[in-house]
Amino acid sequence: MFTQKLPRQSLGFFPTPLHRLQRLSAVLGGPQLFIKRDDQSGLAFGGNKTRKLEFILADALAQGADAIVTAGAAQSNHCRQTAAAAARMGLECHLLLGGHAPQQAQGNLLLDQLLGCHIHWTPGHRKGEDLNQVLRYLQKAGRKPYVAPYGGSSDLGALAFVGALEELRAQWADCGGPFTHIVFASSSGGTHAGLMLGARLLGLPTKIVGINIDKGAGGERPFAEHILDLSEQAATRLGVAESFSRGDLILDDGYLGEGYGVVGDAEREAIGLLARTEGILLDPVYTGRAMAGLLGLVRGGAFQASDRVLFWHTGGAPALFAYGDQLGLGDAPPL
């Protein structure tokens, strides 16, 4: 177990469930599909950030922090899970959210408010560009703030997904052993970096296929480089030396749609199809787009019928309640 020795603060319910997608597989007529349910990780509606926060909050507590500061979009799942984790540990939480305060809070923002965090609106950006201001303010007030990285994607956040693969390996016997592919939404890179490093360290035959959901991911740098660096840094933190190059990385840029957080026909179809065939809810920003990517890959012949493809559900469904106007429910096919 590579991650066993690292300090970890229990925040969620693990292992998350793993099961088949029988009806979706039949409808598509392609490879056998499976799903890993990190949407059921249990912390205030769950999601992939809960895994990362178990390591990040352990670090914050070890450093004697009394406040957690992080940033994201107004409907950030990372911010909602961070707010819940901070509440659970009795820490103050400050969120820098992109945009302006809406008249009425919905979805994740409503939950942020219920969870009692302090919200700082940052018009024009959503990745913590104004973080130092809030830090200075807290330090002046005598607090010990700790910055949880954007999307929880530090070396610590990434290696949570090495642990996630260890968890998956321990439960996959019921589903017939290793998977040929794992498909998931990639955005701040921690999930991707951790799964890639985990597959390497555990010697898995699995292709780690990230669907890029944010054109601006990576900021100034190419997103791919950012993921490769994160994998190497997470390895270093585990005390192993691993190097990764562009050829090790599968990052599909073919489903970026109209931009971050904009729901298009592909996302609407994917969300509706999984809901109607399996009774599982995806989110409008990440998993809806990643599932659109999976559907596109299946229909485009990227897999063989004998392949066993795992979709990693990274959570996010609370955002559905803020996206009613974009989900076009009036267009659902008649029963």
Ligand SMILES: *Cc1c(COP(=O)(O)O)cnc(C)c1O
């Ligand atoms: C943050 C998030 C992702 C992306 O994970 P990263 O590790 O940031 O790349 C995917 N899905 C959901 C629902 C998320 O909240």
